[in-house]
Structure formats: C-alpha cells, structure tokens
Amino acid sequence: MQDVELYADLITQLSKWAHREVKNLTEQxxxxxxDAEGNxxxxxxxxxxxxxxxxxRLLQGQPATQELWLTRGWAERTGYNPQGIGEQGLGTVTGYTQQEVAAIPLLSAQDLLLYLRQTSNALSTFLRSLSSSEPLQEPLYPGAPYTKQQLLQTVFLGTCGHMGEIEALKAMMRRRASLTA
Known part of the structure; x- marks a missing residue:
C-alpha cells in the first residue's frame, strides 16, 4: 500500500469514527x-x-472559492462564510476568538456529518488520484516552510486528537447529566 492510499484510508476511517460518535446526538x-470557553x-x-x-483545496493548489463549504451551498444555506476569519484567514476555528466561535452556525448531526463526509471524500479521492506520494513532498506553495505531506500529517494527527476530544466531551456531558438527574 502506498503512503497516499494509507492516508486516504485513514481519513475515511476517521470520518466513519466521527459518524459513530455523533450520529445519534441531539442538537442540544x-x-x-x-464551560463558557470550551468548544x-x-x-x-x-x-x-x-x-x-x-x-x-490547498493540496490541489485551488483557490479558496473552491472549498466545499462554498461550492456545495453550505455558506449560502447557513448564511455563514468563514473565509478570512482565524489563523491565516482559513476559517477553520484555529485562531478564532470566542465571539467568532459563537458565530459558527449550529448544525444538526446529519448536516455536520454530511459536510464531514463530503470533505473526507474529497480529500481521500484526491489522495487516491495520485500515482505516488512524490507530489506530497513538494512545498505547500512556492517558498513554503513545510511540505504538502507535513500539512496532511498535521491535519491527520489533529483530527485524531479531536476525535478523543469528542469522546471526552460526551463523557463529561453524561457525567454532568447524571449528577443533575
């Protein structure tokens, strides 16, 4: 199995993990x-x-206008365009203020998981389209201090951490509910 295939499979598995953890959660x-500052x-x-x-989008060298949040109608449906917000204006929650986090639309589990499935499929499909991991060794952009592979690794590891965060939040929520019951 090539590196790109492994990354694609791992991204797909992370998406499935998220689906199992989130699919039955209520909007509440x-x-x-x-706490007031916790996500x-x-x-x-x-x-x-x-x-x-x-x-x-970055791995494919596409402009920000090609992000699925825009092209699949999420921004239009929710009235929320995250571009230009947070660290480097990427609109990913990273670097958001508490007020910027509060402005993120509240989506149902179904909608959150649909967007997650769309984005994981897009990334996995792109990775599977590569004949080797060689293109991932290139700088993210000319003069970038890191490669495409380093970005992919960082995002993958961050996603794993966030899955643990989701599990911890669910446990804390259930403990709090049992104490107040």
Whole structure:
C-alpha cells in the first residue's frame, strides 16, 4: 500500500469514527459546552470538516472559492462564510476568538456529518488520484516552510486528537447529566 492510499484510508476511517460518535446526538448535545470557553462537539466536528476541506483545496493548489463549504451551498444555506476569519484567514476555528466561535452556525448531526463526509471524500479521492506520494513532498506553495505531506500529517494527527476530544466531551456531558438527574 502506498503512503497516499494509507492516508486516504485513514481519513475515511476517521470520518466513519466521527459518524459513530455523533450520529445519534441531539442538537442540544451537539451544542453542549463544558464551560463558557470550551468548544462544543458540534463546533469540533465542524472544525475537523473545515480542516479537511481547506487541506484538500490547498493540496490541489485551488483557490479558496473552491472549498466545499462554498461550492456545495453550505455558506449560502447557513448564511455563514468563514473565509478570512482565524489563523491565516482559513476559517477553520484555529485562531478564532470566542465571539467568532459563537458565530459558527449550529448544525444538526446529519448536516455536520454530511459536510464531514463530503470533505473526507474529497480529500481521500484526491489522495487516491495520485500515482505516488512524490507530489506530497513538494512545498505547500512556492517558498513554503513545510511540505504538502507535513500539512496532511498535521491535519491527520489533529483530527485524531479531536476525535478523543469528542469522546471526552460526551463523557463529561453524561457525567454532568447524571449528577443533575
């Protein structure tokens, strides 16, 4: 198995993991926060989807207008365009203020998982289209201090961490609910 195939399979498996963890959550559970500054499960899932969306676009050298959040009508449906917000204006939650996080639309589990599936499929399909991992060794853009593969690795590892975060948030939410019951 080539590196690109392995990455594609791992991205697909992470998406399936998220589906198992989130598919049966209510909108209230998706919006629950452990404290005023903690992200909810919904925000965390959206964050993962956004990073996959942005990563697929960056790896393909496409302009920001080609992100699925825009091309699949999410921005239009929700009235929310994240571009230009946060770190490097990527709109991925990274570098957001609390007010910017609060502006992220509250999506149902079905919608969050649909966007996540769309973005993971786009990234996995692109990776499978490569005949080798050689293109991933190129700088992300001319003069970039890191390669496409380093971006992919960072996003993959971050996604794994966020899946643990989702599991922890669910456990904290259930413990809090059992204490108040």
């Amino acid at each position: 559970e998706l919006a629950w926060q452990p 909810s499960i919904g925000v965390t899932v959206w964050h993962v989807g956004r990073w996959l969306d942005v990563t697929a």
